[in-house]
Amino acid sequence: MERKRVSDKIVVASGIWVLVLALALKAFYSYMGYFGGLNTSDCIKGKYFFVDKHFKKLSDGDYFVIRFKGSRLYPKGTLFVKIVGCTPGQRLYTTMTKNGPAYYCNNRFLGYACSKKEFKSCPAHINYNMIIPKGYYYALGTSWKAYDSRYWGLASIKEVVGKAKKVF
Numbered sequence: 001m002e003r004k005r006v007s008d009k010i011v012v013a014s015g016i017w018v019l020v021l022a023l024a025l026k027a028f029y030s031y032m033g034y035f036g037g038l039n040t041s042d043c044i045k046g047k048y049f050f051v052d053k054h055f056k057k058l059s060d061g062d063y064f065v066i067r068f069k070g071s072r073l074y075p076k077g078t079l080f081v082k083i084v085g086c087t088p089g090q091r092l093y094t095t096m097t098k099n100g101p102a103y104y105c106n107n108r109f110l111g112y113a114c115s116k117k118e119f120k121s122c123p124a125h126i127n128y129n130m131i132i133p134k135g136y137y138y139a140l141g142t143s144w145k146a147y148d149s150r151y152w153g154l155a156s157i158k159e160v161v162g163k164a165k166k167v168f
Helices: 002-031
Strands: 032-036 048-052 063-067 079-086 091-097 100-105 108-112 129-131 136-140 160-166
Antiparallel strands (some): 091 100, 100 108
16 A cells, blocks of 8 residues: 555656646747757758747847748748848848849848859849848848848748747
8 A cells, every 4th residue: 555655656746747847848938939950951051949939139140030921932931040131221232243143231242142054943033222121131041042032032020930049
């Protein structure tokens, strides 16, 4: 009988610890999301990220997750990790070079658009000459093949899921 009581106490204590752990994880994930294993291309350096869903501000160079608005290449709602390349109030422009369209933010080089000569399935690029409006960001990948604001336009703050921190 004594052995049964000890066994019951262990079961109850284990159940309480599992419940406490589950509640702690739920609280953590409601504040910080986990985004991992979905970034399988080389358009962003990193594969696993924690996502702060309650971020206050995005700055140049921050990683962020957006819920994509959709295109012929990716369905609406696809999650992308990108880098903030240009923020509200900064000047974004495109110039034509011998290497193709080159993108700049406040005279800082962001990258080139792909060329149909080099990459047959290269999507049409967007030319910019503007000041980034409030509530929008230029979303940047780290590869010339990245599908980013060069091809689908600026990312709205309404599409931002959160600020991402690279785990590895």
